Amino acid sequence: MNGPARNTALAVVLAGMVLSMSGCNRLAARDQLNKGVDAYKSAKYEEAIDHFQKATQLDPSLPMAKSYLATALAQNVVPGSDTPDNLKTAQQAIGMFQEVLDKDPTDVNSLKQIAAIYFSIASPSNPKQQRVNLEYAKTWQKKVLAVDPKDPEAAYTIGVIDWTEAHQNLLGALSPEGINDDGEGNPKAPKKVMEPLKAENGPLIEEALQYLTQAVANRANYDDAMVYLNLVYRSKADQDWGDVGAQKDDMAKSDEWRTKAMGTRKANEEKKDKGPGGITMDSNGNMK
Numbered sequence: 001m002n003g004p005a006r007n008t009a010l011a012v013v014l015a016g017m018v019l020s021m022s023g024c025n026r027l028a029a030r031d032q033l034n035k036g037v038d039a040y041k042s043a044k045y046e047e048a049i050d051h052f053q054k055a056t057q058l059d060p061s062l063p064m065a066k067s068y069l070a071t072a073l074a075q076n077v078v079p080g081s082d083t084p085d086n087l088k089t090a091q092q093a094i095g096m097f098q099e100v101l102d103k104d105p106t107d108v109n110s111l112k113q114i115a116a117i118y119f120s121i122a123s124p125s126n127p128k129q130q131r132v133n134l135e136y137a138k139t140w141q142k143k144v145l146a147v148d149p150k151d152p153e154a155a156y157t158i159g160v161i162d163w164t165e166a167h168q169n170l171l172g173a174l175s176p177e178g179i180n181d182d183g184e185g186n187p188k189a190p191k192k193v194m195e196p197l198k199a200e201n202g203p204l205i206e207e208a209l210q211y212l213t214q215a216v217a218n219r220a221n222y223d224d225a226m227v228y229l230n231l232v233y234r235s236k237a238d239q240d241w242g243d244v245g246a247q248k249d250d251m252a253k254s255d256e257w258r259t260k261a262m263g264t265r266k267a268n269e270e271k272k273d274k275g276p277g278g279i280t281m282d283s284n285g286n287m288k
Contacts, residue, residue, distance in 0.1 A: 052068050082129065213229070
C-alpha cells in the first residue's frame with residue numbers, strides 16, 4: 001500500500017474511533033443525567049450536582065444537562081445567607097442558567113430561576129447589597145414578563161419587592177425621629193419626614209399597585225397578591241400624608257383587599273380539601 005493510501009486508511013480508522021468514542025460519551029452522559037435526576041428527586045442535591053456536572057463534561061451538547069445542573073445548584077442556595085460559600089453557589093447557578101439563555105434567550109424557567117436566586121440572597125444583614133439584589137430580582141422578573149406577559153408570579157414578585165423597598169424607606173425615615181409606623185399613613189409624623197418620603201416612595205408604590213393588580217388579573221384566586229395590595233394601600237396612605245380624605249380612601253381600599261384576601265384564602269383551602277387525591281394545585285399554581 002502506497003503512502004497516500006495508507007494515510008487515507010488511517011484517517012478513516014481514526015475517524016471511526018472518534019465517532020465511536022463520541023457515541024460512548026453520549027451514552028455515558030445520558031446515564032449520568034438519569035442518575036442526577038434520580039438523586040435530585042430524592043433531594044440528594046450534592047449527588048445530583050456531581051452527576052449533572054459529569055453529564056455536561058461528557059456531552060456539552062446534551063439537552064437539559066446545563067439546566068438541570070443549574071437547578072440543582074439553585075436548590076443548594078440558602079435563602080437569606082450572604083456567606084461566601086452560599087454566594088459562590090448562587091453565582092455558579094446564575095452562570096449556568098445564563099449559559100442556557102445564551103442558547104435560548106426566551107427560556108422562561110432560566111429567567112425565573114435567576115430572579116428567584118437574586119431574591120433569595122437579598123440578605124437583611126447587608127441592607128445595601130440587599131437592595132442591589134432585590135433590584136436584580138426585579139429586573140429579571142421583568143424579563144420574564146417580556147416573554148410571558150401573563151405570568152402572575154413574576155408580576156407578584158415585582159410588587160413585593162417594590163413594597164419591601166418602600167417600607168424600608170419609611171422605617172428608615174421614621175426611626176431617627178423615634179416614631180413607629182402606625183400602618184395608617186402616620187398622620188402625626190412631622191412634615192420634614194413625610195414630604196421627602198413622598199418623592200422617594202412614589203414610583204415604588206405606583207409600580208407595586210400596577211404589578212400586583214396585574215397579578216390578580218391573571219390569577220383571580222391569588223390571595224398572596226391580595227395581601228400585598230392591602231399593604232401597598234397602607235403605604236399609599238403615607239404618600240397621601242396631609243390629605244385626610246385621600247388617606248381615608250387608601251385605608252378603606254386596604255381593608256377591602258384584606259377582607260378579599262382572607263375570603264379567597266379560605267376558599268382556596270376549602271377547594272384544596274375537597275379536591276380529588278393525587279396531584280393538586282395550590283393558590284400559586286404549584287403542583288402538590
